[in-house]
Amino acid sequence: MALRVSNPRPGSLRPASLDIFFTSVSSATVSSMSTVEMEVFSNTQLIIITILMLLGGEVLTSIVGFHLSSFKFSKPETSKESRVSSVCQNPPKHSSFPGLEIEKPATIVDVECNINSLDNYDHSLIKSNSIKCLARVALGYFSVVHITGSSLVAMYTSLVPSARQVLSRKGIKIQTFSVLTTVSTFSNCGFVPTNENMAAFRKNSGLLLILIPQILLGNTLYPSCLRFLIWVLEKITRKVEFRYILMNSREMGYGHLLSFSHSCFLAVTVLGFILVEFIIFCSMEWSSGALDGLNPNQKLIGALFQVVNSRHTGESVVDLSIISPAILVLFVVMMYLPPYTSFMPLKQQVISETGQKCKNRRKSLVQCLLFSPLSILVIFVILICVSEREKLKKDPLNFNVLNITIEVISAYGNVGFSTGYSCKRQLEPDSSCKDAWFGFVGRWSNMGKLILILVMFFGRLKKFSINGGKAWKLS
Amino acid sequence: MALRVSNPRPGSLRPASLDIFFTSVSSATVSSMSTVEMEVFSNTQLIIITILMLLGGEVLTSIVGFHLSSFKFSKPETSKESRVSSVCQNPPKHSSFPGLEIEKPATIVDVECNINSLDNYDHSLIKSNSIKCLARVALGYFSVVHITGSSLVAMYTSLVPSARQVLSRKGIKIQTFSVLTTVSTFSNCGFVPTNENMAAFRKNSGLLLILIPQILLGNTLYPSCLRFLIWVLEKITRKVEFRYILMNSREMGYGHLLSFSHSCFLAVTVLGFILVEFIIFCSMEWSSGALDGLNPNQKLIGALFQVVNSRHTGESVVDLSIISPAILVLFVVMMYLPPYTSFMPLKQQVISETGQKCKNRRKSLVQCLLFSPLSILVIFVILICVSEREKLKKDPLNFNVLNITIEVISAYGNVGFSTGYSCKRQLEPDSSCKDAWFGFVGRWSNMGKLILILVMFFGRLKKFSINGGKAWKLS
Ligand SMILES: [K+]
Ligand SMILES: [K+]
Numbered sequence: 001m002a003l004r005v006s007n008p009r010p011g012s013l014r015p016a017s018l019d020i021f022f023t024s025v026s027s028a029t030v031s032s033m034s035t036v037e038m039e040v041f042s043n044t045q046l047i048i049i050t051i052l053m054l055l056g057g058e059v060l061t062s063i064v065g066f067h068l069s070s071f072k073f074s075k076p077e078t079s080k081e082s083r084v085s086s087v088c089q090n091p092p093k094h095s096s097f098p099g100l101e102i103e104k105p106a107t108i109v110d111v112e113c114n115i116n117s118l119d120n121y122d123h124s125l126i127k128s129n130s131i132k133c134l135a136r137v138a139l140g141y142f143s144v145v146h147i148t149g150s151s152l153v154a155m156y157t158s159l160v161p162s163a164r165q166v167l168s169r170k171g172i173k174i175q176t177f178s179v180l181t182t183v184s185t186f187s188n189c190g191f192v193p194t195n196e197n198m199a200a201f202r203k204n205s206g207l208l209l210i211l212i213p214q215i216l217l218g219n220t221l222y223p224s225c226l227r228f229l230i231w232v233l234e235k236i237t238r239k240v241e242f243r244y245i246l247m248n249s250r251e252m253g254y255g256h257l258l259s260f261s262h263s264c265f266l267a268v269t270v271l272g273f274i275l276v277e278f279i280i281f282c283s284m285e286w287s288s289g290a291l292d293g294l295n296p297n298q299k300l301i302g303a304l305f306q307v308v309n310s311r312h313t314g315e316s317v318v319d320l321s322i323i324s325p326a327i328l329v330l331f332v333v334m335m336y337l338p339p340y341t342s343f344m345p346l347k348q349q350v351i352s353e354t355g356q357k358c359k360n361r362r363k364s365l366v367q368c369l370l371f372s373p374l375s376i377l378v379i380f381v382i383l384i385c386v387s388e389r390e391k392l393k394k395d396p397l398n399f400n401v402l403n404i405t406i407e408v409i410s411a412y413g414n415v416g417f418s419t420g421y422s423c424k425r426q427l428e429p430d431s432s433c434k435d436a437w438f439g440f441v442g443r444w445s446n447m448g449k450l451i452l453i454l455v456m457f458f459g460r461l462k463k464f465s466i467n468g469g470k471a472w473k474l475s
Numbered sequence: 476m477a478l479r480v481s482n483p484r485p486g487s488l489r490p491a492s493l494d495i496f497f498t499s500v501s502s503a504t505v506s507s508m509s510t511v512e513m514e515v516f517s518n519t520q521l522i523i524i525t526i527l528m529l530l531g532g533e534v535l536t537s538i539v540g541f542h543l544s545s546f547k548f549s550k551p552e553t554s555k556e557s558r559v560s561s562v563c564q565n566p567p568k569h570s571s572f573p574g575l576e577i578e579k580p581a582t583i584v585d586v587e588c589n590i591n592s593l594d595n596y597d598h599s600l601i602k603s604n605s606i607k608c609l610a611r612v613a614l615g616y617f618s619v620v621h622i623t624g625s626s627l628v629a630m631y632t633s634l635v636p637s638a639r640q641v642l643s644r645k646g647i648k649i650q651t652f653s654v655l656t657t658v659s660t661f662s663n664c665g666f667v668p669t670n671e672n673m674a675a676f677r678k679n680s681g682l683l684l685i686l687i688p689q690i691l692l693g694n695t696l697y698p699s700c701l702r703f704l705i706w707v708l709e710k711i712t713r714k715v716e717f718r719y720i721l722m723n724s725r726e727m728g729y730g731h732l733l734s735f736s737h738s739c740f741l742a743v744t745v746l747g748f749i750l751v752e753f754i755i756f757c758s759m760e761w762s763s764g765a766l767d768g769l770n771p772n773q774k775l776i777g778a779l780f781q782v783v784n785s786r787h788t789g790e791s792v793v794d795l796s797i798i799s800p801a802i803l804v805l806f807v808v809m810m811y812l813p814p815y816t817s818f819m820p821l822k823q824q825v826i827s828e829t830g831q832k833c834k835n836r837r838k839s840l841v842q843c844l845l846f847s848p849l850s851i852l853v854i855f856v857i858l859i860c861v862s863e864r865e866k867l868k869k870d871p872l873n874f875n876v877l878n879i880t881i882e883v884i885s886a887y888g889n890v891g892f893s894t895g896y897s898c899k900r901q902l903e904p905d906s907s908c909k910d911a912w913f914g915f916v917g918r919w920s921n922m923g924k925l926i927l928i929l930v931m932f933f934g935r936l937k938k939f940s941i942n943g944g945k946a947w948k949l950s
Contacts, residue, residue, distance in 0.1 A: 326860035385801035401877040
């Protein structure tokens with residue numbers, strides 16, 4: 001994962017180098033926290049950001065890693081294959097391999113070959129084929145979603161006048177916009193080349209409807225959809241490889257391919273969360289300022305877009321700072337939940353995960369308590385409160401602990417929600433203050449920004465630390 | 476624990492009945508959250524509050540429960556004893572019982588009695604004696620601390636002019652004050668008959684120094700001190716019962732008697748927390764407004780008093796609303812920690828507790844996640860944000876999520892810290908607003924108060940739910 005340390009090249013512009021570094025980290029960790037306005041970046045810089053997001057995205061990283069490992073797997077396999085086939089000719093393909101339980105023809109007794117080695121041979125052949133197949137399917141899924149997504153966005157923006165006007169007014173090319181938005185949405189980064197993020201398109205319900213599936217396909221529903229896709233392919237092509245993949249999803253060694261029941265529970269959980277959030281959001285904010293100026297249809301879709309984004313993507317059509325605190329607290333919880341949380345007795349559960357880790361290494365319980373994600377986040381919040389203490393005192397409406405917590409959890413969950421900063425909320429109006437369209441973190445001291453960079457890395461690495469714990473447990 | 480439902484009798488005064496009920500619940504759950512000023516209560520009512528606190532206090536409740544169970548235990552024991560002693564005369568007392576591992580005289584073979592039944596008899600006799608002994612020691616500890624504490628407070632207040640003046644100005648009797656304060660401090664309730672809580676005595680470092688040990692003796696350090704007391708008594712009297720108690724602390728069936736290593740770790744943890752908090756508090760608040768007008772000595776003792784109170788008692792010498800948010804977040808964490816948290820591989824750890832519960836009943840993981848204390852508290856915070864949404868919008872400096880969180884966690888931990896409410900902080904000054912010396916919750920709607928009553932009960936019952944989990948685990 002050295003790619004995440006790919007440092008900033010865009011240095012030709014005004015923003016301070018720390019801000020550029022911050023933006024690079026933010027796109028590479030798919031957080032979309034921002035300290036500068038997005039429209040500051042030139043077209044080239046936007047393309048670099050797109051590449052960073054592409055590389056930082058969970059799905060592509062996992063596919064590339066899987067491709068590499070499948071390559072490694074197939075290499076020794078072929079050499080073994082050739083050696084084996086020199087011993088026993090005409091290997092009975094498609095006959096028997098564990099896990100499928102087709103009628104095992106007990107009559108086939110090959111005298112030349114040991115039946116055991118045959119099974120082994122067959123099994124590893126089908127396994128290697130399936131792994132290659134899975135890698136190809138995942139890559140295909142990735143490409144199809146991106147191409148479809150980009151072209152849909154491009155079509156929409158070129159056909160709908162209001163959206164086209166927004167872009168032409170800001171001088172953003174339609175191609176750049178559609179590719180960047182699609183990559184950003186699918187990788188769940190959440191950067192959009194407009195300053196106002198998606199709020200510029202809050203009335204373009206069609207665009208939001210195009211983006212919502214991309215968000216889900218690229219993150220929380222990815223395992224479910226991948227499995228569903230393979231199932232559909234199996235139904236159509238009836239190839240054994242697909243059946244093998246479906247039956248032995250764990251042996252594939254691809255972390256995003258979950259078992260059937262887990263995929264189902266995951267989908268149910270994701271949709272359940274969205275439903276609950278959607279109901280609460282609508283009931284609290286229907287007639288408040290956040291959704292002002294929209295007709296009921298647009299309100300519904302805007303609210304849906306907002307709650308779908310709260311899990312990971314962090315694109316935003318409403319101003320979070322005027323949303324009721326009840327919903328903000330709910331968003332904080334949702335941002336904190338890891339993407340594959342599902343309500344079922346499985347190891348994906350972070351709470352049980354932590355508990356198990358704590359139980360197993362009893363001696364390092366201190367570590368466990370001290371280094372549990374929640375404690376670390378609390379410590380980060382305290383540190384930021386310390387580093388921003390002057391502003392907390394002078395400017396309590398902008399700098400309050402809730403906003404800082406949102407920023408920290410948002411960075412940890414790589415979401416990118418931010419309440420922003422508003423000069424109107426200053427208690428002692430400062431004439432030099434200018435409203436700007438970037439995250440609240442943009443107003444922090446350099447110390448605070450550095451801490452938030454740490455939090456983003458920590459959040460991006462959380463998957464690995466959990467895996468680390470799992471590996472430890474299995475050994 | 477029906478006593479906690481002992482409803483309010485004091486109804487002769489002005490405050491609304493909900494407020495009176497709130498105060499009763501608050502004293503019976505030793506929370507000391509307040510919705511009315513304390514000086515509103517008459518002497519009689521103060522005595523009733525004292526009794527409620529006495530009955531609600533953890534130590535006395537546990538001692539009474541233990542007395543009852545030891546009574547139950549000794550009843551059948553004596554009957555068995557008489558029956559056994561009719562069979563075998565002259566039971567060799569003080570010779571051998573399990574757990575002490577003195578040289579077991581292998582030569583003593585009593586022909587009349589089975590050696591096994593003898594051991595059993597001996598064992599149960601010494602056990603029943605030890606239990607009675609432990610109950611007596613605990614009660615003695617309780618009485619001595621209370622009598623000493625009350626007389627010290629009474630002496631201090633009658634001898635030191637500044638403290639006496641405060642009381643006489645407020646028309647509070649010295650006896651009532653000293654008894655109520657001691658009971659309140661030892662039971663870790665935190666009610667003080669003055670409106671300003673201990674802030675009225677912030678310059679009386681002597682009084683604070685008298686109260687600090689009481690806080691620790693009555694709560695976090697109780698198990699350590701009880702064990703130390705028994706150890707001292709054993710050294711002095713050399714009675715076997717004390718040795719038996721020390722050796723078989725778990726068999727006593729008294730939850731507050733911990734093993735030697737656990738007591739040590741507990742004491743170290745408690746003192747460590749206090750030290751860390753003390754250092755942070757002093758470094759952040761030394762020259763801020765919170766400790767204004769005190770000389771360095773008074774500042775030191777005031778800071779110490781404040782941090783010792785943050786774990787459970789909730790008496791306060793400083794105005795929490797002007798303290799830096801970093802420290803408030805730290806206090807929230809400290810309030811959330813259960814009193815017997817210790818850094819060692821033991822079951823007292825709440826995190827491992829929850830994790831274990833989750834692991835064991837895999838099927839009810841949903842319940843586990845939904846009903847984990849933290850999730851419930853977040854839900855309560857969201858509910859309160861909903862019920863107070865109007866005020867959150869209009870009066871954001873008083874009503875912010877941090878203050879609500881402090882109030883909720885404070886109620887859950889039965890601490891009683893509150894940021895209060897200040898008319899100065901209103902954005903749109905309301906001429907009818909009057910500053911008052913009660914908790915922030917006093918400004919909430921009735922709905923919010925009811926929710927907070929629930930939280931206090933929930934917090935008081937947390938010990939039982941954890942025990943429930945433990946019992947479940949053992950079975
Ligand atoms: K994001
Ligand atoms: K208390």
